[in-house]
Amino acid sequence: LEVGGTRLVLTHDMIVEGVHFLPHDPPGEVAWKLVAVNLSDLAAKGARPIGALLGYSLGEEAWDRAFADGLGAALSAFGLPLLGGDTVAPPAGTPRSFGLTAIGEAAGPVPARCGARAGDRLWVSGSIGDSAAGLAIARGSSGPHALVDRYRRPKPRLGAGGKLAPLVHAMMDVSDGLLIDASRMAEASGVGFEINLGAIPLSPALIEFAGDSREARLAAASAGDDYELLFAAPADRTAEIAAIAKALALPLTPIGTASTAPGLRLHHEGAPVPLPKRLGWEHVRR
Amino acid sequence: LEVGGTRLVLTHDMIVEGVHFLPHDPPGEVAWKLVAVNLSDLAAKGARPIGALLGYSLGEEAWDRAFADGLGAALSAFGLPLLGGDTVAPPAGTPRSFGLTAIGEAAGPVPARCGARAGDRLWVSGSIGDSAAGLAIARGSSGPHALVDRYRRPKPRLGAGGKLAPLVHAMMDVSDGLLIDASRMAEASGVGFEINLGAIPLSPALIEFAGDSREARLAAASAGDDYELLFAAPADRTAEIAAIAKALALPLTPIGTASTAPGLRLHHEGAPVPLPKRLGWEHVRR
Numbered sequence: 173l174e175v176g177g178t179r180l181v182l183t184h185d186m187i188v189e190g191v192h193f194l195p196h197d198p199p200g201e202v203a204w205k206l207v208a209v210n211l212s213d214l215a216a217k218g219a220r221p222i223g224a225l226l227g228y229s230l231g232e233e234a235w236d237r238a239f240a241d242g243l244g245a246a247l248s249a250f251g252l253p254l255l256g257g258d259t260v261a262p263p264a265g266t267p268r269s270f271g272l273t274a275i276g277e278a279a280g281p282v283p284a285r286c287g288a289r290a291g292d293r294l295w296v297s298g299s300i301g302d303s304a305a306g307l308a309i310a311r312g313s314s315g316p317h318a319l320v321d322r323y324r325r326p327k328p329r330l331g332a333g334g335k336l337a338p339l340v341h342a343m344m345d346v347s348d349g350l351l352i353d354a355s356r357m358a359e360a361s362g363v364g365f366e367i368n369l370g371a372i373p374l375s376p377a378l379i380e381f382a383g384d385s386r387e388a389r390l391a392a393a394s395a396g397d398d399y400e401l402l403f404a405a406p407a408d409r410t411a412e413i414a415a416i417a418k419a420l421a422l423p424l425t426p427i428g429t430a431s432t433a434p435g436l437r438l439h440h441e442g443a444p445v446p447l448p449k450r451l452g453w454e455h456v457r458r
Numbered sequence: 459l460e461v462g463g464t465r466l467v468l469t470h471d472m473i474v475e476g477v478h479f480l481p482h483d484p485p486g487e488v489a490w491k492l493v494a495v496n497l498s499d500l501a502a503k504g505a506r507p508i509g510a511l512l513g514y515s516l517g518e519e520a521w522d523r524a525f526a527d528g529l530g531a532a533l534s535a536f537g538l539p540l541l542g543g544d545t546v547a548p549p550a551g552t553p554r555s556f557g558l559t560a561i562g563e564a565a566g567p568v569p570a571r572c573g574a575r576a577g578d579r580l581w582v583s584g585s586i587g588d589s590a591a592g593l594a595i596a597r598g599s600s601g602p603h604a605l606v607d608r609y610r611r612p613k614p615r616l617g618a619g620g621k622l623a624p625l626v627h628a629m630m631d632v633s634d635g636l637l638i639d640a641s642r643m644a645e646a647s648g649v650g651f652e653i654n655l656g657a658i659p660l661s662p663a664l665i666e667f668a669g670d671s672r673e674a675r676l677a678a679a680s681a682g683d684d685y686e687l688l689f690a691a692p693a694d695r696t697a698e699i700a701a702i703a704k705a706l707a708l709p710l711t712p713i714g715t716a717s718t719a720p721g722l723r724l725h726h727e728g729a730p731v732p733l734p735k736r737l738g739w740e741h742v743r744r
Contacts, residue, residue: 173509175466176462176464182541184543184557184559185544186515190549191549192546222459225469227557260477262474262476262477262555267548267549271513273470273559275468
């Protein structure tokens with residue numbers, strides 16, 4: 173939205189109990205996640221957050237208080253003013269459901285998901301698949317607690333998003349799964365991506381939990397909730413991107429290339445790999 | 459929010475099935491109401507709507523389609539672009555719940571609820587109490603269908619809000635009940651209001667349905683969902699306000715005066731009237 177010569181970026185994401193978080197997740201972490209998933213959208217557009225509005229369903233008082241404390245902590249961690257919002261008191265027994273509108277200001281160009289061109293490199297920030305493993309661990313599997321933290325407290329890549337925005341042709345956040353989000357970028361851009369499964373960055377904690385097989389890599393690449401940045405940039409931007417990674421101490425990893433042939437093609441250790449049936453999380457009706 | 463020299467006004471209101479609308483309300487009317495209640499907030503700040511974001515809980519497909527049709531009609535009636543939003547698929551059986559963020563641009567001063575001064579006149583737009591009567595009729599009481607329409611299709615007073623904003627000391631929309639909203643304006647402004655119960659504008663349809671007794675007037679003044687403008691303005695603005703009412707063919711009615719004594723005081727036909735216990739709808743937890 174262009175307002176008074178300023179480019180505003182607005183996003184509204186909701187989270188629902190039983191869908192986006194578990195009933196026994198700590199309320200403060202739910203609040204963190206609500207803020208973080210929205211700021212991740214701003215990060216992918218290179219926008220600096222300037223305010224938020226909250227839609228809140230009141231429930232049990234102790235839970236609500238703990239949520240409010242966590243919300244305050246998240247807002248202050250991101251320097252995000254809460255400008256307003258609404259509270260409602262739904263009928264007893266209704267699953268909790270919250271919405272946040274985040275407003276950001278872009279200093280420069282706002283990358284869309286539709287700008288990737290043949291010849292671009294495809295990159296991803298951080299590591300992929302941690303959050304889905306963390307969810308399995310939160311549900312009772314045994315594994316490193318660091319992964320649960322990645323599921324409950326995603327870190328929006330605001331610094332990287334702001335610095336990358338002027339360099340990239342297309343950028344989006346990975347929220348539904350790397351493969352499905354890459355396929356959406358490819359389709360929107362009218363290109364295809366060759367993705368090297370072996371190049372997808374997995375964290376040491378995930379490799380400890382799930383191993384490093386082709387199956388484990390496919391599972392990580394089609395899991396959701398990563399909140400990393402996925403971007404396509406011309407090959408001659410590689411040195412600048414590497415410098416950003418170094419300055420922020422955040423891995424930025426090339427995982428593939430764009431070509432004119434539509435769709436996704438995966439390979440691993442030199443061999444083609446068939447696409448899994450499920451590329452990620454689809455927003456389907458129940 | 460000041461952005462690039464422009465005053466943005468942002469609001470986020472939610473509506474929940476069983477709380478803000480009835481399960482058998484037509485989906486298109488629910489969509490209308492969601493848009494209208496948010497635009498009513500912008501109207502009270504004198505802001506022109508420039509966009510909206512929707513948070514939508516998916517449910518039964520036919521209902522969702524009818525909602526989408528109604529939403530499209532409402533957005534186009536108000537010239538409001540839908541900029542984005544989110545859909546979620548909550549567990550089956552969850553009451554429907556929707557949120558809308560509306561973004562507006564103010565051409566001039568943005569009236570707060572805290573600016574009323576002793577000596578101001580207190581005004582209200584349109585008529586009061588129709589919507590609550592319409593709800594009773596929608597629930598099975600017999601009465602004029604025009605009142606149901608007022609409940610289901612509130613009209614945000616955008617034109618009046620924009621013209622009144624430069625003239626008033628304080629303005630807000632009446633959503634929880636005239637008396638409770640007036641008491642909030644009084645408290646925020648550090649003044650009190652003397653309100654003439656007999657001056658509160660009742661529509662002919664409401665008088666047909668509920669009569670014109672003191673009790674009927676108290677009920678109308680403490681019912682919610684009116685979405686009219688309540689504003690305090692200096693007495694020397696009376697002629698300009700009357701001219702706006704005439705130009706818009708919208709009644710703007712003086713109903714009281716502000717004084718330094720805090721609180722609300724009601725009178726009717728020259729006699730003081732005790733405040734009812736319940737002044738309106740309070741946002742309490744279930």
